[in-house]
Amino acid sequence: MSGGMLGWRLGGRSLVHPRRTHLGVAAGAAIATAVLVGALGVGDSLRHSLTEGALRRIGEVRLAMDTGERAFTAALADALTAALAAPGAPATAALHLNGLAIADGGRRRAPDVHVYGVEPGFWSAGGLAPRALGDRQALVNRTLARALGVREGDEIVLRFAAPSALPRDVPLGSDVTETRTVRVAIERVIDAHELGDFDLSGDPEPPRNVFVALSLLERGSGLVGRRNLVLATAPIDAGAAGAGSASPPIVPAALRASWRLEDAGARLRRLGPDGAWDVTSERIFLAEPLARAALAAAPGRAALTYLVDSIESASGRATRYGMVTAYDPIAPADSPPAPVPAELAPDQVVVTRWLADQLGVDVGDPLTLRYWVFGLNRHLTRASGHFTVAGVVATESKGGDRALMPEIPGLTDVESALDWDPAPELDVHPERLSDAERTYWREHRGAPQAFVHRSWALGAGGWRTPYGDVTSVRLDGRLAEEALRERIRANLEPAELGLGFQPVRDQALRSVGTGVASYFGYLFASLSAFVILAALVLTVLLFTFHVEQVSPEIGTLRAVGIPARRIRAWLLAEGAVVAALGCALGIPAGWLYVWLMLGALAGPWSGAVAGAQVAFHVDVTTPLLGAGVVFGVSVLGMTWVLSRRTRHQPHALLASRFGVPEASHWSRRAAIIATVASAVLALALASWGARASAELATELFFGAGACMLLATASAAAAYLMPAAERGRAMVTFARLGHLGASRRAGRSLAAITMLASGTFLVISVNAFRLGGEDRTAAGTGGFALFARTSVPVAPDLSTPDGLAALGLERLREVHILGLRLGVGDEASCRNLARPRHPPLLGVDASSFAARNPFRFAGLLTPTASPWTLLEGSDDAEVIPAIADEAVAKWVLGLGLGDTLEYLDDSGRPFRVRLVGMLKGSILQGYLLVDARAFAARFPSLAGHRVFLVDAPSGREDEVARALAESALADHGLTITPAAERLASFDAVQNTYLSIFTAVGGLGLVLGCAGLGVVVLRNVVERRGELAAMRAIGFSRRRLRRLLLVEHGLLLAWGVGAGTASALVAIGPTLAERGSVPVALLVSTALAVIVNGLLWTLVAARVALAGELLAALRHE
Amino acid sequence: MTTPLLTLDRVSRRYDGEGGSQLVLDEVSFTLERGAAVAIQGASGAGKSSLLNLIGALDRPTSGTILLDGASLADLDDDASSRLRAEKLGFVFQDHHLLPQCTALENVLVPTLARARSASEGASPAAVARAAALLERVGLAGHAHKRPHQLSGGERQRVAVVRALINQPLLLLADEPTGGLDRAAAENLVDLLVELNRETVLALLVVTHAASVASRLDEVFELFDGKLARPGG
């Protein structure tokens, strides 16, 4: 038998055998493991459920091209689906429109409905069998069916905005968005696993979907032969996959090869048999890349044709509603001719014969153009230009033809000028036209009547619009059509025109993988950190007790010559085995905890996961990780304890029943120094915080609070190491208690720290609970209602004209601010996946600045008028933005000055820089930019979709009703009281706080249990001593009181330190509120004190209950 | 004629354990007059400590009655017996049971707190002076501010004796008070006890193995086979 074995037999066994403390050590480790595994397991479950959900929504789709309002040709769709399909991996094209669904004869409406026109192959993209839909048949998903209260067989009407060729902002066409309807019968209600929740947006809420036959939607929307969605399921090679939200779209070879100009909304035609080539756009203005590509393809010139209100001579003669074309007089050789001389000056005009005759002007005469300048939101301002006539050319000469006038529905498509139906803002009155003007229209249609210099038009003239500044490009007519098309195409990237694929599956996975869901487990674990810590402290504490218990034995073993090293190894091995058992037991408990928490997340805490359905799923590695961490920390703690407890000399260990002295002068002094240092640091941080920005102040004050906690804990340590009261016999009852508490200073300190940090956390975190009237006023910005439409609203509801256009004249005193809404996935706290790109919200910076609503949490450059920051963009590539603080920080991970990349309508990247952060507001979920900057980048997203309504108080309901009954209903209006919307956001944060409080409360209970253990241990250990005191005349009652005083001191220190530090930490919040949350403070402190006293009493009773003599004899 | 300080009337103490029951004291009857000084001797395990525990109301007899200063111990509740111990008895344990967190002086003063009315009420100056004087008497003047773990076994023993005397009890119950002491120290301690016995009302009931100690006291009893008898009697 080896020496080690013999030693073990004789010595080890005397130390290592089952004791009651082992139960405690194991229990502590088990609790810590259970809570940690549980928290991480909740995260696993959430991530798993969200991933599953995200994948269910996109089916098998890997690549998607979604061009929104800009449909492309079916020919391109066919080419793409043929090229991208692989055996077993189909591809399909569809039409996708947004609108609203109406049931029950208009009584029930569901806004924000996605209408998909699909071919049978669409379902294959979901891994399902192809399914042909009959002409009037529709499949609706469960969400929509529930929203509408409809069943199979019911009829519904789908209403959507007809994709508009015109930018809605340009008041040339009719002002009320044209909507179209289709009537369908519900064939079936389909579930998520049947692709019912198909959605590419990544929005956390399940979409409302309706699927109809593609042919039906083509006819119903007027988009015959058009598609705006291509889905492919074949795996893409990773190299092509862009990373992140704003990565350039993927352009497969097939797309590059088969797209045509028509897919970009461009048209190419020859003007007359041998005339020039004319490139125009369906949307009046040529997108900048298109114009550039066309001009680079062949010699040519750009034209901008503008509708002017009147053209006047000096004598006061005038013609009305004529077209004027701006040309660049200098053009490359071989460009098509234009009716302007090369030497035309910016203040000169060339007029047609007809106009010269009408006005009686000739070369050298002055001429005035009066016209409207297009602003945002169909705002028009009058402007004029003064010219000298530089020449007179024939009417409809070469380069002055009628084809220059862009196609404008309501103008170009009518036979007689009397039938003009332009927007009312233009103030056009066809009935006032003179006979000559009517004749001109009949004979020459919109042929321009005058020509000006392009540099004047784009400069002083103000003819440039956010949508472009070219209405037509005229190119050398000698080129063959195919060659010209090829050249233009060669100069264009499909992505520049919004054509390109996104790796939607990768994005969905990445967005779940990087969003809140990805770290929810850790978040939950950190919310539970206190319980875990408390349990670990308990484990180590109980292990310490065990070591203390056996220290006389250790002394004996050391005395008989067994090295301390070996004794430590025995004890550590024992502790490790016990901890490992505890950890192992903790794992199934952790599963149970996950299960319980998921129950809570489905019920009272559903706010934390935005109501997501979370199914139980724990990764294999999670229990190993959780148990491993707890085991590791426990063993580390035990090693530390052993190194401290076994280093004393054997005689000290043998005498340990007299209380091993723990306080040396040095450690007492160290504690005092630590106290002073942390207090000074706390003071410094607090005074810095008092002067720092609001954003920084919160963190500084929290830091100050933590330092305070450190200071009070060190002060407690110093207090617990009392200096001997030399020369004075200060023995009193209180001092006896103090001495008792300091008897095992380390243990007492552990209890104090546990209680203090628990109190600190519970109080300080709860102070951030949101709510209250003041908070509501700031968070709603003073607006009463928040409204959204699924179809953009063109009229500006902040003007009487805009209200009138929607029949809302009676809401004149109501202030309605319309905002432009970009595409993107919601970036509010409700989104657990990381939003790929939160929707931009275009706000009118100047009217916001005038009102100055909402409160700011931080600004990049401090100013009294923060909203004006949105206007100042020094860099054309970077536009300033404002976002909600919580969203920026937690959901997007952005700080002030950080930028986020977006792609504009033309697929060009631009960046958005965060210049301001709002305190929790109803605009959570959006990135706010100036409407002008928005319009310039997203001409296709014109019109307003979000409205902030400032209704007079008391009339909110009436206003809401008026809005709901107006023409806005056809735009898919949803109205939410602003306070309600705010509360729903606050619910997320408040739920986190509730979880924290509950789990923190659990930790406090555990902390109090720890105190109980300390008390019990203290009194049990001192039973002999207490019995001796009884023998010298102390009654039981008196001794109980002594123990209460002793442990009440610990409680008081703990609660006092925690509360005081918490008050420092929440200083700014308190200052803002102007009141101290007395109820919270008192209830927390009381809960801890009552709980702690209860434990103390129980322990004291247990210790003093037994027979006196037994206790005396029990040493 | 005043009542005797202590009267034991047919007091028995039986311990019931796993290995059967053991009758340690068998109908012991005994009277101690006020101011008397008595030594009790007996083999180890004879029941000497058991007897002192019964007299000090730390334990209850299986049968028989004990009257201390005219009152029956059996009738006292916890408060009353605590008061009795605080006011009339001084205890020196075989295991001295000092409070480890208190200094020698503080330990001595602890019994004065047993009847303190408030948490901040300390020992009276008179008590402090007395404590200091007593500590000096037992040769511990220089050790008053040491804590028990800093004292030798004999020093601890002496502190325990002083603690038992601080409240000026009527009866000192001492279990081997000179156990760990050398001859000189033991003599010194016994001198103190005998002197106090003579000068004050203090009666002594001292358990001791040492003949030199026993011989200094008025009477010696021997505990044998559960009975208390005079040696040789």
Ligand SMILES: Nc1ncnc2c1ncn2[C@@H]1O[C@H](COP(=O)(O)OP(=O)(O)OP(=O)(O)O)[C@@H](O)[C@H]1O
């Ligand atoms: N609580 C108890 N339970 C069982 N037996 C006990 C108990 N207390 C004492 N005894 C037994 O009673 C007997 C007398 O014990 P006691 O302590 O009174 O002896 P003692 O005379 O003081 O011995 P010593 O001189 O060694 O101190 C011993 O045999 C002891 O084992």
Ligand SMILES: [Mg+2]
């Ligand atoms: Mg004994």
